[in-house]
Amino acid sequence: MRLLPLVLLLAVAGAFAQNHAEHEHHKMTVDKSGVVMNENTENLPRDCEKIEAEHEFEIFAGRKYANDIPGTIFGMSETDVTVAPCSRVTVKFVNEDQIRHQWMVHGLPKYLYPAGMFHIEAMGGQTMTGTFIVPGEDKNYLIHCDMAQHMEKGMRGQLVVGSGSGDLWSVPGVSDSFYRSSYLTTRVASFVALLAFVAAFAVTWACRIRS
Ligand SMILES: [Cu+2]
Incomplete structure (x- = not known):
């Protein structure tokens, strides 16, 4: 029984070491308000000679930003963020x-962002700020919230560098409809309505001929 504290200590140390190993390739800032991962304030992407522009955004997240968009529960105040190349x-x-x-x-x-990712996480009611530098290429990058079901329920957006590489699908307020399935359903519904209209017209016409 005298060994028990030692065993417990080793177990805790082991868990800590494992946890540390899993995260050591990510650069993380953690405090009680949240997490900023892979922040980069000065390392230039290979295709940039200098910082070409500075951008600052204040982006709000919450249920109330989903109000205008059918099928969503969560939202962001901006789903379409456009920045200059090398900014x-x-x-x-x-x-x-x-x-x-x-x-x-x-x-x-x-080579700058482990797993190709930059991310800010804010606890409920909290604000977190983070900085990163985008490459020079015109491209659209996916923005989302990775909490279970949040992207599916509306937390999806795009970061457009320069002239971009084409809108991503299902971005609330940007691409036409949030769900591809509901897009199809709308079309099927329209088709059925049209068929019904044509059928009603045909029946009315047929009745007139008979009378
Ligand atoms: Cu979320």
């Missing part, structure tokens, strides 16, 4: 809900 982008992410939300960008160069 430094600072995002102040304000979470107005009582649950955690994230502002996560994917597809950035992996």
Whole structure:
């Protein structure tokens, strides 16, 4: 029994070491308000000679930003963020809900951003600010919240560098409809309505001929 404290200590140390190993390739700032991962304030992407512009955005997250968009529960005040090539982008992410939300960008160069990702996570009611530098190429990057079901329920956007590479699908307020399935359903519904109209017309016409 005298060994028990030692065993417990080793177990805790082991868990800590493992946790640390999983995250050591990401650069993280963590405090009680949230997390900023892979922040980059000065390392230039390979296709940039200098910082060409500075951008600052204040982006709000919360249920109330989903109000105008059918089928969504969560939202962001801006789903379409446009920046200059080789610019430094600072995002102040304000979470107005009582649950955690994230502002996560994917597809950035992996030599600067482990897993190609920059991300800000704010606890409920908290604000977190983070900075990163975008490459020079015209491209659209996916922005989303990675909490379970949040992207599906509306937390999806795009970061457009320069003239971009084409709108991503299902971006609330940008691409036509949030769900591809509901887009199809709308078309099917229109088709059925049209068929019904034609059928009614044909029947009326047929009755007239008979009388
Ligand atoms: Cu979220």
